Amino acid sequence: MTQRSVTQHRARQVVAPRYGGPEVLETIEVDVPPAGPGEVTVEVRAVGVNPTDYKGFSGRMSSDPAALPIRPGYEVAGVVTALGADTELASGGGAVGDEVLAFRTPGGGYSSAITLAAADVFAKPATLGFPEAANLLLAGSTAADMLRVVPPTAGATVLVHGASGAVGVLLLQLLRTRGVHAVGTASPSRSDEVRRFGGDPVTYGDGLEDRARALAPQGFDAAYDCVGTDEAVDVSLALVPKERFVTIAAQARAHRDGFAAVGGRDPESAAFRDSVRAELIALAGSGDLVVPVAGTYPLDRAAEALTRLADGHPGGKIALIP
Template identity: 45%
Template sequence: MTTVVRATAYGGPEVLSLDEVPTPVPAPDQVLVSVRAAGVNQADVKVYAGIWGTDPDALPMPLGFEVSGVVTAVGADVTGVAVGDEVIAHPVKGGYASEVLAPAGSLTAKPAGLGWAEASGLMLTGKAAAHAVTAAGVSEGDTVLVHGAAGGVGLIAVQLATLRGARVIGTAAPEQHALLAELGAVGVSYGDGLLERVTDLAPEGVDAALDLAGTDEALDVSLALVGDRARIATIANFDRGPQEGIRVLGVGGEPGTEIRAAAGPELARLAADGELRLFVEATFPLTEVVAAHELLASRRATGKIVLLP
């Protein structure tokens, strides 16, 4: 039997239930992964909160899009993967589990020096960050404004942009500016006067902007500072983004399938080499999934929240 977390209804964390189900058997193009850690993401909340639909036939609904673990069974048509391989799997369906089926194409080899918790939280936010940096055309010598720089996607986007040789200005709460400085970015407080503060920091202008916050302030300041709207990318403002002619990425926008797929191995390499720092805020046993989601809802976590089956 396999332990899984499922949403029994649409609502808040209280709808999450721990259940026992028969251990799944991989289809020809799948592998079975014994989960060592599962990343917790806002995307999971959108699923069980009903933001992406409230189909009653989808209940009870498995949760979790990314895991790290060990391959325990391999489908008949799968090549290049063997039982015992340590992997990162994303995207998967039902990663909040002791075992999960993963498409063979979703696997990235887990570097030996990368911890299970860090590996499990790398891909969803990391691929989104890579997509945003690529879509905005960030390159050496650019000045880049990153809104939501201390969030899960933001922390990786800041590092990917600096690795490309860009100067990064990141919006964040004042207590997070020191962390941004460690990552090579200049922190700036959001709120009234943001446009003036960024202008003071970048009197020669801003070349590109990444909106990872989704606020009107983030979009307004980006539009005021960046001359080429094709170099403004958002993963969060799906209402105004299309109207303003900027790059809207992710669900409901540009999927960036090839960019995100190609980013996986490179993200793993950068993390293994120490060029990309990963931050785990807290870990919870699978049995405490509600507490994990309560922490996620509090918005107090700077790093990733991870479930350990």
């Protein structure tokens, strides 16, 4: 393994110097640490934009001034510019010039370059664009985690709430690879997106339970909630036993009503999400897992991208392009 020069260089990085909304973000110049043993430096070509990015600086989880500045960004895709001594990518091998993607950076992914643990860096399939690659693993591993907690039965029918959202469309595709039929809730304007990824659309709102039953007269095997509304929870509990229902967005209801929720800091969930990354990349590389991208923004317009995401219906994933 050849190590490239470890000369330190500079990068543009978006940070939150104080707590607040997207308007607090600023672009600064930072030093990029050289890649040491077990590390890789990546010239970033695309950054995944996720709700967890703005939660960190919103002040809702913490407002500790000692934690400032907050450096958002946990998913990137780009090109290797340096490998530490005796270091391989998580997918094996690795050389300067390789196209890669990474998830679970230590933060700071909103940057034109980043040094991160090689254990989190994988070879990018040539068939996958940088914006798609930068948005695959967080949403994809979340969807896979839901199926770990409530495994679907092949040939059965399940209900997916928020089926046209970032996690929902990947969940639909993972269900399809397992031979599972899905009914997915969405607005009328997003029905075609549900069909595109293998589900039968059903409009949410008053009467959802009856409409869902009409699409699955044999009943539902399981329900998966990606939106967290009371409607999603109530309808799911009316259609399936609580042991066959999992949410990623209604943690308070899950605790109160005794059904499963994934996410947060559960170590079992974190370990699983790490373990499934290679499988998700392989599925995306073969075309069995498509990441729809609604738009891209220059790195300096991160606030605009996050505002669009926070509005709730971006129509697909969003990427920043340094």
